[in-house]
Amino acid sequence: MTGHDHKPGHHPPGADDHPLDEAPAAMEPGLPIVPELPIVPELPIAPEPTTDSLAVRELLLALSVGFTLPGPLPDGVEGHDGLDQVIAAAKEAGLLHSDGSVVGTAQYALLQGTPTGRLRALQRELVDKVLADGRALGDLARDLAKSGLQDSRVAAELERSAEKAVDTDPQLAMDLFAEALLAGGQELTYAARRAQAAAATGDLDAAGRIVDRLLALPEPPDLRLGVDVAAAVWAQRGMLSRSADTYTWLGADRMAGSAPLAAVALIGSGNAAEAEQLLAGSRPAGSPTLLAVALSLTQEGLRRTLGPDPQLALPELIRASDMMNAAGGALPLAETPGALAALCALHSGEPAVAAHVLHAALTAGQGGDVAGPRLFLLQAWSLMQQDNADEARLAINEAVKANHWPLAPRDEFLLAALEVGLARRGSEVHQLVLAWERAREAMMHVSVDLYSLLPWGELMIAAARLRETRRVSHYVAGAWDLLAGLGNPPLWSVPLHWAAVQAALLSESPAELAPHAAALVRASGHSHLASVLAAGGKAWVSVLASRFEASDVEAAARGLAAVGMPWEGARLAGHAAAHAEERRDMVKLLACARDIHPQGSPPGGVPGRGDDGRGEARPQSLSDNAIAVTTAPTGLSAREREVGRLLLAGKTYREIGEAIYISPRTAEHHVARMRRRLGAESRSELMVRLRVALGEGYPPP
Template identity: 40%
Template structure:
């Protein structure tokens, strides 16, 4: 029997090397080697193996659409690859093709790796077609199957990460935490997925209001894996950094982060699995007057969800972010559109009920209609939906727009309860302050800090990307709320409110 041709031996070596490199987290080597093997057509089987590696690595690079092209090519040659194809196809909005891929029969002998892939595909499909409880169950079982595989296959994402995304979109970060903790403990997916699991775990902590844990986990993610951060991980990482800065009212921090955020947006198109970080960066862009950078991404996200039939699970957080973006950029028609979309989602998803109710209340508050009981109920409902920080903002915004001092007191108490960081602690040794320290909204803290520094309205506006007239309006409201009779009293009251 003659020896195999040299080209065949080289291709075989390249396919094996690409797979090994991907398992070890060396994605640059995996891509180069697999691409070289894919170009050699001497052995269709080994060529298909190289295509599988490429299709698994490309999502890390933000190239899910290119991964889909490879999956389509593979599907005609290897029916067993259909489950991985379904996950990628759903990610780019190709619902009909994904449905067909999920239903493709697999003639290979059943094994744990195949079971994990099938459960993963069915779980993601269920999240789109409306059964989010079944989705989370299927993805949890897929993660359990993956955990006992002797040699897990190289994949673009893990069932643990996808299950965590489903739980986060359901507003139940407490369900995502254990799933990710197990993935981290068992190192599911290997080095290539460690940083992703840590970043998503940090996002869970952020959603539960535990900023300290979120920062700790975010720091661990920065120390994990290679120094080169893949575009998908960088998008989540910078969005986490932005979210932490935004919740702390750190405008300078947001400005410092924005160059990284722009680059992350440029490098990673929108797909189903990055809607949360894109939504967070959209809010930062609105705060910094950089809407142009996120407008194309918002259009892509809307088109993607529409192509998937407007799934309530994935659409609810997206429309909530959209509502906040529209409010921040003063686009009432856009805000109403997102509120209507949330109301529609609430008809089929109980997870959308609290955001939908809060959206309607928020718009009424902005119109000057403040019902303290209604606001408190809506804000508290947001906390139950994993949006406690936003609930605090809603209560604080309502307190701004009423002159009923009893209502103001109740609403500020609600804001403090939902997010204690919204109000500095009162110093018991200074009982004779002109007015009790008032919980300031995020924007008010930014304006107040710059007023105390002595900046003019024009300078403050330039710093915060607001008009001088808008700054003047903010200061007038602060003066009214604090009861400051003179400018010197206003300075003292603002220092007290800021805890200085």
């Protein structure tokens, strides 16, 4: 550029600073007038604004609004005779990038300095041009909405995009719906879809508020979807009966494709008769899509769980889960087919099958983000049942971080029961007490339903062990009432009867045990699991009465392991070993316990006698020969080291004996020998020396 004398403080073109980086305090004569823009020394000097300089400004404003090069431009710009020269001048001035986009500072200045009415007129002309050209607005609609333009065409484009995204990306759908409202969209027209998107992200409060306003209208649009969302939100809040009430309010004549969803809610809340009436009175769902087939199989399989042949239910529910995985989407559901199939498998004594179904559902993203935590927690439950505590805790971690929203009350309750179950199986009384306190809080936020019987059974056992039965008695009574209303279906009731048997053993209450043991025997004709559990309960009673045959106990223990209860089987065998009169029976039962619980000894905790309410003893290794005596470098035998660990854990002689299958008197003799070996003059000194001898990590007495 020639013919310009650069004043001090101004950088020539090509210098490090961009020509728009700093505006002078006053406009120099001869430069084009562009409101809010800095000096552009590259344009020709003229005493007044020229036609070309105004054309540059109009071009830059159009491009700042959203027009593009190449492409349709506003009529006033597109019809300019020297458009190519105008574009070249804008680029030469450093205001236009080579790709046709306006320099950021110039764009900001133009948009801020142009009257709003002029901007809106240009934006509407832009919409006219794009639509006249047969193109969709696409992302341009989002930019226009964010800029404040209200135009029904922009709102409609955003609403259509949001509808497409609800099933695959609910968070994007929420954003698009919000932008559609900014663009002038009608709040209630897509309220049900907005609520669906909010619920699918896990934002239950937002979904609930939207659907509340919708269902309060005399003639709400998209009513059936709104009811589906409301029912799903109630279920996640742990109030499934409210989900059922919502469908009852909707009525069979307006149900159509939501009938299978209503059946899940009604059966789960104990009202199978109304579910049958509703299914009979509702219209067919329509074409047999993957989703429709998945929902149909779900309700059919669920109804089979209540009948005399519940073994036929699991394959149907697994197929329903498979179809839902294939269909994709984030339909609002009170319970996903994958979760129902897993629950059916767990209630049938098939935790490995449950884990497989859940893995497939999680891989496919069944139910969307909102369903992830529950699927992970049920996976953790199946792993806990299979005596795999470490993997169960990993699944719990996945559940907690699966969604950026806090866990729904229903899932929080399931998590609390899981923590109680893991602590009980780990035989850490302190951890059990802490987990129990958290569970007491969580249970106050939910009600009992058919799909929560497993956690209620676990809490029933823990309550008996901690002498807190009164805390759960009314919830458990509600569970029995619900099952009675459904005709006491064996598939759902058998695990709860088994939990009641274990609780009665812990409470030393034969009167409470008898009806549940009898129920297991009665159900044996329809349930293999019931026959195994009935044998297990009988074996426990015989062991506690010290009148048992080792072969019968071993058969019962191995039977429990075969139906996905290895921890319970090893516990039975271990306790029987401690009470065996013959050495060969003790060895045989210990070998059985090792076989079915290889990673550690069965918890020595004994339901009934000898358990003073503090619970089972800490598990010890069964890899050591239980009757061998070897000398450790500390001078203590392997048995003495076991006794020492239990002593440091605060166990009494009786608890030590029951933990490692010796008598309390023998435990006392071991402690006396340890005092002599370690040179301890008092019990407190023995504790100090034991902590040193056994290494770090043992609590003080």
